[in-house]
Amino acid sequence: MFFLTLLFFCSFIFSGQAYSDDQVTSLPGLSGPLDFKMYSGYLDASPGTHLHYVFVESENDPAKDPLLLWLNGGPGSSSLLGFFTEQGPFQLNGNSSLDRNPYAWNKVANVIFLESPSGVGYSYSDSGNYSHSDDSTSLDTLLAMKSWFNKFQAFENHSFYLAGESYAGVYIPTLSVRLLEEPDINYVGFAIGNGYLDQYLLGNSIVRFAYYHGFIDTQTWSKIVSFCCKNGNESPDSCNFANNTDIKCIEVVNDANDFIISIGLNSYAIYDDCATEELNYSSEIQSLRAESLESWHLVHNIIRAIFYKNSEIKTLSFPCFDKEDLNNYLSRSDVRDALKIPKNLTDWTFFSLNVTNNYETQYPSLKKQVIASIKAGKRGLIYNGDTDMVCDFLGDQWFSDQLGFKQIGKYKPWYVDNQVAGFVKNYEGFSYATVRGSGHTVPEYRPAAALYMIERFLSNKSLA
Known part of the structure; x- marks a missing residue:
């Protein structure tokens, strides 16, 4: 009985110490x-x-x-x-x-x-x-x-x-x-x-989202429907924008992708202005063109490819997304001390390119x-x-x-x-x-x- 009481007391002390530390x-x-x-x-x-x-x-x-x-x-x-x-x-x-x-x-x-x-x-x-x-x-x-x-x-x-x-x-x-x-x-x-x-549903929906919000003109949309939808019938069940193997479908969707990415639109909030200067996308898009024709022919995945998968990009930059103030604040020594951060760790960044480049998506x-x-x-x-x-x-x-x-x-x-x-x-x-x-x-x-x-x-x- 004494042992159990002591054990309970020690557990209580340990829990309290965890809180206070x-x-x-x-x-x-x-x-x-x-x-x-x-x-x-x-x-x-x-x-x-x-x-x-x-x-x-x-x-x-x-x-x-x-x-x-x-x-x-x-x-x-x-x-x-x-x-x-x-x-x-x-x-x-x-x-x-x-x-x-x-x-x-x-x-x-x-x-x-x-x-x-x-x-x-x-x-x-x-x-x-x-x-x-x-x-x-x-x-x-x-x-x-x-x-x-x-x-x-x-x-x-x-x-x-x-x-x-x-x-x-x-x-x-x-x-x-x-x-x-x-x-x-x-x-x-x-x-x-x-x-x-x-992945598939978002790949299919994003093309419709872009068209019905005015980012794709009617001529391009007609081509997309003609090349990517069964019998030219536009519906969620008959169209495949996400993993279509038809080269004409891939190319016309890629053209729409390139246009949307190049114009400086805030893809995370389409009616908001950009908070940062835009990257020059042309070289990144060109270097990814071969890969895009195989598997990255979606606006969604092109964005991911440019910012996450291109080994030539050594620092991460998101269009219209400015968190430099937060990076600076959380990297300050007094803030790190307040948050109990070990001194040997590198400065905080809101996004880890190292993690992303070495991450295996499974589902x-x-x-x-x-x-x-x-x-x-x-x-x-x-x-x-x-x-x-x-x-x-x-x-x-x-x-x-x-x-x-x-x-x-x-x-x-x-x-x-x-x-x-x-x-x-x-x-x-x-x-x-x-x-x-x-x-x-x-x-x-x-x-x-x-x-x-x-x-x-x-x-x-x-x-x-």
Whole structure:
């Protein structure tokens, strides 16, 4: 009995030490003290792998509110982007000061931001090897979460949700099916924003998205339909823009790709202006031309090819996407010290080209994983900002329709502050929603709608 009491006491001391070692008491640029608890530290994944996390307790009722893991995409994008530019509690100003975010998701939930996989942001491996795959990433994330629950044992019975955007459309479903085998984790559901959920469907939808938003003229569209659709009949079932082997189809779609990429359009939010000077695309497109004719003849994959796969590009630059202020802030020594970052690590960048260039994608579609999760009783939300062309709403809505779950009710609008915030379609076990006027990163472009949407989801209430 004495031994058990001592063991319990030691476990309590260890848990408390984990809390105190990682607690952040102040952040440079923030006026005034933190009025909620914040932690930053490292979680152990596979041997020698250390994933950096930031955790903020709920401003409402941390002892009762749900727990949410947030993952940004890429592969190679840091979840600290989410923390400082989307739904985190702070927003960075140009003068390196921090403002409070009135639409932070920790208004309604305890939120973990995980930099995954290793090599992203301040996550690292002892070996320096940053070759990853979809499966190894989901395994490391699961192991990291087990490490987190070991540190924060007070949260082990909280309802646990996954959320993320973009390539998290792969991260979340692959992690979700692993969590189905973890009864000790109270996993409840997932929310995926502008997700890279199905390569083929997004490949087919993006061409239509471009035409119906005025980026392709009628003559070019007529050629595309003639060469890429059966009997020249334009419909989702008869057209194949994604992996068509007809050389005429490939060439005309490539011509449309080249035009869209060259004009300096913000593909992540088509009605927004560009925040940066554009790259000269001509040499990159020319060097990829042979590869494009074989397998990269989509706007979506051409963009990925230029910025992710071209070995001639040594530094990463995204058109219209400027995060230099955040790079500078998170690389400051006082900020690193506040976040408990080892001094031997290199400066923070929002995107790791090293990870992306050594990443193995394994799942062209995530239907199997999403279906398994919903059938296991996990609630789902798939949502899209409707001005994003990179992972557009058409492809993800087709994906939702094809999962095979019965639709409940009609497609209808949902509202925030008496204004149409988007449209929603409910199915047995999950919902699909659009967010009106939002780009790729919904909590950044439509913060009020994003907070309302996630609060309704966590409360198991329909948007409409």
